[in-house]
Amino acid sequence: MAAVEQVKTALAGLESAKVAATAYGKKGFHLDVGVAPDDVVAVAEIMDRAGFFIEAVTGVDWLGEQAAKAAEAKKKAEAAAKKAAEAAAAEGGEAPAPAPVKVPAPGPDEMEVVYDFSHYQETCRVAVRTRVLRSKPELATISAVFPGANWHERETHDFFGIRFIGHPDLSPLLLPEDADFHPLLKDFKA
Amino acid sequence: MSHLASDLHKETFVLNMGPQHPATHGVLRVKLVLDGEYIVEADPVLGYIHRMHEKMGENRTWAQFMPNTGRLDYLSALSYNHGYVCAVERAAGIEVPERAEVIRVMTVELNRISSHLLWFGAYLLDLGGFTPLLYAFDDREQILDLLESVTGSRLTYCYFRFGGLYNDIDDNFVTGLKAFVQRLRSRLPMYHTLVTKNIILMKRLKDIGVVSADMCRRYGATGPVARGSGIEYDVRKNEPYSAYPEFDFDIPVYPEGDSMARYMVRMDEIEQSLRIIEQAIAKLPEGPIMAEKAPKIVKPAPGDYYQAVEAARGSFGVRLVSDGTNTPYRLKLRSPSFCNLSLFAEASQGMLVADAIAFMGSLDLVIPEIDR
Numbered sequence: 001m002a003a004v005e006q007v008k009t010a011l012a013g014l015e016s017a018k019v020a021a022t023a024y025g026k027k028g029f030h031l032d033v034g035v036a037p038d039d040v041v042a043v044a045e046i047m048d049r050a051g052f053f054i055e056a057v058t059g060v061d062w063l064g065e066q067a068a069k070a071a072e073a074k075k076k077a078e079a080a081a082k083k084a085a086e087a088a089a090a091e092g093g094e095a096p097a098p099a100p101v102k103v104p105a106p107g108p109d110e111m112e113v114v115y116d117f118s119h120y121q122e123t124c125r126v127a128v129r130t131r132v133l134r135s136k137p138e139l140a141t142i143s144a145v146f147p148g149a150n151w152h153e154r155e156t157h158d159f160f161g162i163r164f165i166g167h168p169d170l171s172p173l174l175l176p177e178d179a180d181f182h183p184l185l186k187d188f189k190a
Numbered sequence: 191m192s193h194l195a196s197d198l199h200k201e202t203f204v205l206n207m208g209p210q211h212p213a214t215h216g217v218l219r220v221k222l223v224l225d226g227e228y229i230v231e232a233d234p235v236l237g238y239i240h241r242m243h244e245k246m247g248e249n250r251t252w253a254q255f256m257p258n259t260g261r262l263d264y265l266s267a268l269s270y271n272h273g274y275v276c277a278v279e280r281a282a283g284i285e286v287p288e289r290a291e292v293i294r295v296m297t298v299e300l301n302r303i304s305s306h307l308l309w310f311g312a313y314l315l316d317l318g319g320f321t322p323l324l325y326a327f328d329d330r331e332q333i334l335d336l337l338e339s340v341t342g343s344r345l346t347y348c349y350f351r352f353g354g355l356y357n358d359i360d361d362n363f364v365t366g367l368k369a370f371v372q373r374l375r376s377r378l379p380m381y382h383t384l385v386t387k388n389i390i391l392m393k394r395l396k397d398i399g400v401v402s403a404d405m406c407r408r409y410g411a412t413g414p415v416a417r418g419s420g421i422e423y424d425v426r427k428n429e430p431y432s433a434y435p436e437f438d439f440d441i442p443v444y445p446e447g448d449s450m451a452r453y454m455v456r457m458d459e460i461e462q463s464l465r466i467i468e469q470a471i472a473k474l475p476e477g478p479i480m481a482e483k484a485p486k487i488v489k490p491a492p493g494d495y496y497q498a499v500e501a502a503r504g505s506f507g508v509r510l511v512s513d514g515t516n517t518p519y520r521l522k523l524r525s526p527s528f529c530n531l532s533l534f535a536e537a538s539q540g541m542l543v544a545d546a547i548a549f550m551g552s553l554d555l556v557i558p559e560i561d562r
Contacts, residue, residue, distance in 0.1 A: 028280055028496035053407040055498075056524040060511055116496065116509065116524070120407065120416070120423040125496060148409035151532045159244070174237040174561055183245050184520075 003050045003122045004030065010046040014039055029116075029125035037130045037139040040115070044142035044149075047117045052126065055116035057142075057152035059160040062110050063134065063186040070106035077103055109134040111160060115142070115149075132162065141167040159184035202230055205543075209238050215312060216557030220534075220550075222543065229546055232538045234531055240561040247521035252278055252488045253352065255518070260346040262525060263559035265308055267347040268301040268337075269501035275350040276431055277497035277508035281490035282352065289477040290354040291433035296470040297337065297349065299463040300367070303374070304333040305502035306456045306463075313453075313551040314385060317394055322385050329377060332370050339363055353484025364471060371464050371471075378461065386457065395450035399549030401537050402447055409533040413504025413526050414459070415553060418452035420445035425500040432499075436473070437466050449552035456554070487516050494520075503527050503554055525559045 008031075011017040016036035024030050035043050047054075115128040132139050141164035143150040153164045154173040161182035164170065172179045182188060208219035217238035223231040243262065247255045259274040260267035272294060279286060286294075311326030334344045340359050341349040349356055385391060406416045416423050424441045426434045442458035444451035490512040498507040504526025511520035530553050538546050 026280070026283075026495075027493070028277070028498075051407070054410040054529075055505070055507055056410075056509070056522065058509065058522045060494075060520045114494075114509070114522075116507065118498075118505075120421050120428075123428050125429075125498075127494075127496065146408055146410075147536065148411075148529055148532055151528065172237070174240040176237070183242055184248075 003052065003119050004124050006050045007031065007046060007052075007126065010050070011043070014042060014046075017043070024125075029127045031124070031126040033126060033128045035128060035130050037113075037132050040113075040128070040130055041140050041142055041145065043128050044115070044145040047126065047128075048145050050119075051121070052117040052119050052124075054146040054148045054152070055118050055125075057113065057115050057149055057156055059156050059162055059184070060112040060114065061134070061160060061184060061186045062112060062131075064109065066106040066109055070103060074103045111137050111162060113139065113156065113162060137162040138165055139163075140165050143167055158182070161185065200225060207543075207546075209235075212316070215555060218531075218555065218557050218560070222546075224543065227542050227544075229538050229541050229543065232535050232546070234534060237561055239558055241558075243562045244521055244523060247518050249517070251516045252490070252518060255521070256350075257346070257348045260343075260348050261558065262523065262562060263501060263503065263506075263527070263556045264345055265556055266298075266301050266305040266502035267345065268298045268341075268349060269499055270506060271347055271350045272298050272432065273497060273499040273501070273506045273508050275352055276499060277495060277510050278352050278488060278490065280497055281493075281495040281510055281512055282485070282488050283491075284353045284484055284488075285481055286353055286432075287478045287481055288433070288475050290479045290481075292470050292474055293355055293359055293479065294350060295433045295437065296359075296367075296467055296474075297340070299466045299470070300333055300337060301347070302502045303460050303463045304330045304337075306460050307333075309456060309502075309554045310381070310385075313554075314391075316547055316551040317391065319385070319388075319391070322381075325377075325381070325384070329374055332366075332373070336363060336366050336370060339366070351480065351484075352488055354478070354480035358479045364474075367467065368471060371467055374460070374464060378457075381457070386453075392450065394545075394548050395453055395552070396448060397446075398449045398545045399537060399541070399552060400447045401533060405533055405537065409536075410529040411504070411533055412529065413500070413502070414452050414455040415504065415530045417441065417443050417455045418552075419447040425498050425505050429498060431497070433470075437469050439463075439466050449548050452552040452554075489514060489516055498524075501526060503556065503559070504530060523562055525562060527553070527555045527557075528560045531555055531560060 011019050016039050018034040020032045022032045110131045111134050113130050117126040141153055153167055156162050157170045158172050158175045202223050202225050205222045205224050207222055209217040219235040221233040222229055243258050259270040262270050307326045307330040311323035314322040338344045340357055340363050341347045401419050403419045403421050406419050422441055422443045427441055439462045442455050444454050492512055492514040494511045496509050498505045507524030509522035513519040
């Protein structure tokens with residue numbers, strides 16, 4: 001698996017890259033790479049040098065994920081506080097006044113951009129993912145490295161409103177030419 | 191005269207090919223900037239039959255999305271059924287009985303032949319030869335009858351289920367299939383003598399629309415387009431799924447990269463698919479066609495999953511994101527013609543309009559699958 005090793009070595013030099021080998025039989029890809037949005041072009045260049053081809057670029061809207069995480073953290077903290085209070089009561093001591101549970105406020109919502117790469121000669125699929133703020137969905141285009149990404153990025157802009165900085169033409173590809181909506185956003189209402 | 195000639199300045203003009211052009215096989219518009227008969231710039235305009243299948247997926251259960259998959263590429267709908275069920279089965283960890291897997295392979299390959307036959311007829315129609323279409327449709331009709339008897343539909347199939355099949359095949363189907371394989375075997379040489387060795391066809395396809403292997407890689411081209419450019423890539427071999435590892439077949443590869451090479455790849459693939467079908471008939475195991483433990487309501491574990499299958503036009507990929515509920519959180523469909531068409535703008539520069547028709551036809555585009 002020369003291409004995989006080449007990619008792994010090259011990605012080790014990238015500070016933001018978190019590389020994880022995944023179980024192919026379960027997930028359908030071999031490498032899962034998380035990077036900072038600033039590094040997507042560098043990663044695309046690495047994939048290009050290793051002889052990969054681009055399968056697709058797409059997005060995932062994680063609206064409400066942060067709130068759900070915060071709610072879960074709060075629930076956990078409350079359960080822990082209740083348990084502590086019960087334990088204190090069971091010991092016969094005076095139950096202390098329940099301290100107000102402190103949890104950090106939910107962070108800003110994010111959108112994920114996923115790049116799928118594959119290889120003609122070797123069986124190797126790599127999913128590269130990065131996250132951008134939902135309120136400011138911007139990152140650099142990789143269409144200069146892989147011209148095939150041009151249409152995929154345009155489609156992602158159509159569906160999610162993610163702006164690819166430096167893209168030659170982000171006009172609607174599949175949506176009507178005057179479309180000002182992004183149908184795959186989770187808060188999109190027809 | 192000389193001063194007149196020096197006053198001649200080059201002027202380009204814009205020609206819209208489509209959206210209602212017979213050579214685009216559906217509603218695709220290509221904005222051509224022409225210098226005389228030569229293409230300076232080609233800009234495909236998509237989206238005329240965009241239906242937003244991916245959003246539909248988020249609004250229905252995993253099983254309810256099955257009929258949608260048959261409406262992406264209506265010429266090889268079973269491959270798309272297959273890609274989707276494989277993806278969900280992988281995500282939900284459903285095992286498929288062996289008989290069902292073999293029948294899946296058998297019907298998918300039959301569907302691939304029908305898709306290639308339709309392409310063959312329609313492509314020659316584009317090039318100005320009417321008769322081959324009649325021969326191809328004659329054969330294709332037999333496939334549609336066979337598939338109708340087992341799946342219940344002739345075009346937009348919805349035959350597979352998570353964990354198996356909707357319907358078992360019977361003796362009539364097997365007998366009919368055997369007869370069909372024999373029939374097409376005997377007719378393929380006729381196709382070649384009638385069409386492939388035709389000097390007009392050769393002149394129109396040889397060295398027309400040359401796509402290099404590197405261009406395929408940069409644009410993510412797969413299927414017969416990549417294999418016609420000398421790339422030995424077939425998902426059935428590179429990432430074997432379903433029952434394909436048990437079958438013996440070759441991947442036709444032609445290094446020239448021109449329209450003729452893509453033509454030859456598809457014609458050879460028909461033969462290879464016949465080989466697979468013959469083997470499938472011979473080894474068809476007895477047993478159930480549905481997994482006993484297949485859940486009625488599928489709820490894949492949270493996470494994302496990828497599955498690629500080799501459709502008639504190339505690698506069809508499904509990327510699923512599940513949040514553990516009975517509806518998909520996100521469902522991305524990676525369609526092969528979308529990527530194969532994206533290289534048209536670069537590859538068609540400097541080409542004659544008539545050659546561009548021959549080139550575009552050799553890409554075997556199906557527009558509903560591009561627009562989704």
